[in-house]
Amino acid sequence: MGAVNVANKDINVSLAEKKPRVVFVLGGPGSGKGTQCANIVEHFHYTHLSAGDLLRAEIKSGSENGTMIQNMIKEGKIVPSEVTIKLLEKAMLESGNDKFLIDGFPRNEENRAAFEAVTKIEPEFVLFFNCPEEEMEKRLLSRNQGREDDNIETIRKRFKVFLDSSLPVIEYYKAKGKVREIEAAKPIGEVFEAVKVVFTPKAEKVVA
Numbered sequence: 001m002g003a004v005n006v007a008n009k010d011i012n013v014s015l016a017e018k019k020p021r022v023v024f025v026l027g028g029p030g031s032g033k034g035t036q037c038a039n040i041v042e043h044f045h046y047t048h049l050s051a052g053d054l055l056r057a058e059i060k061s062g063s064e065n066g067t068m069i070q071n072m073i074k075e076g077k078i079v080p081s082e083v084t085i086k087l088l089e090k091a092m093l094e095s096g097n098d099k100f101l102i103d104g105f106p107r108n109e110e111n112r113a114a115f116e117a118v119t120k121i122e123p124e125f126v127l128f129f130n131c132p133e134e135e136m137e138k139r140l141l142s143r144n145q146g147r148e149d150d151n152i153e154t155i156r157k158r159f160k161v162f163l164d165s166s167l168p169v170i171e172y173y174k175a176k177g178k179v180r181e182i183e184a185a186k187p188i189g190e191v192f193e194a195v196k197v198v199f200t201p202k203a204e205k206v207v208a
């Protein structure tokens, strides 16, 4: 235990020193977070860290937390932030980059407060993909990535968790003027046009 704590403290200290730039990418399940993050990486050279992908990799790695994470994902529940934040911190340090898209995190108040307390990082802004449930449901049911949570029963639970726990986090950042909202129920290219505007520096926008 002692060694683990020392290692975590070191990670927190070196992340705080690096002061990475962070954009949180939020939106309901199937709103297009992962798809748009891939486009943003290509054009704006951020490193994409999906909390869900990191948790799924942790299950595959055979970690001692694997079974707990797998059960929570199957139920659409949010994994304790201690687990998710450790994975995010490790990935940030290993990447060597200094700007990150953190996709699917923070998903509840506990995620948000713990990340802030542990890393001392405030997001530059929050990119919020707003999409009607009906459209998200259609997309998830045809995603075809073999995910154990893309079935109608789990999807309904994830929608409820989004409304009850994740929307309040978006409201929290709205009150701070940090939310950049995108209408996500359009074709992928059109959504990305709106995303580009958010990421393009203001001076360049005037010239263009």
Ligand SMILES: Nc1ncnc2c1ncn2[C@@H]1O[C@H](COP(=O)(O)OP(=O)(O)O)[C@@H](O)[C@H]1O
Residues within 6 Å of the ligand: 027, 028, 029, 030, 031, 032, 033, 034, 035, 036, 139, 140, 142, 143, 144, 184, 185, 186, 187, 188, 189, 191
């Ligand atoms: N604008 C869009 N229009 C139609 N389908 C989309 C759009 N954006 C993403 N998709 C598809 O919807 C599914 C969910 O997208 P994904 O990016 O994985 O969303 P999220 O990460 O928010 O759950 C994927 O199969 C993806 O190809």
Ligand SMILES: Nc1ccn([C@@H]2O[C@H](COP(=O)(O)OP(=O)(O)O)[C@@H](O)[C@H]2O)c(=O)n1
Residues within 6 Å of the ligand: 027, 028, 029, 030, 033, 034, 050, 051, 052, 053, 055, 072, 073, 074, 076, 077, 078, 079, 080, 084, 103, 104, 105, 106, 107, 111, 149, 158
């Ligand atoms: N911050 C997070 C992100 C995801 N997760 C879990 O991982 C699942 C899938 O997350 P995801 O971001 O890959 O899902 P999508 O919104 O991309 O469809 C969630 O339903 C949660 O069970 C979590 O517990 N905590």
Ligand SMILES: [Mg+2]
Residues within 6 Å of the ligand: 033, 034, 050, 052, 104
């Ligand atoms: Mg995703």
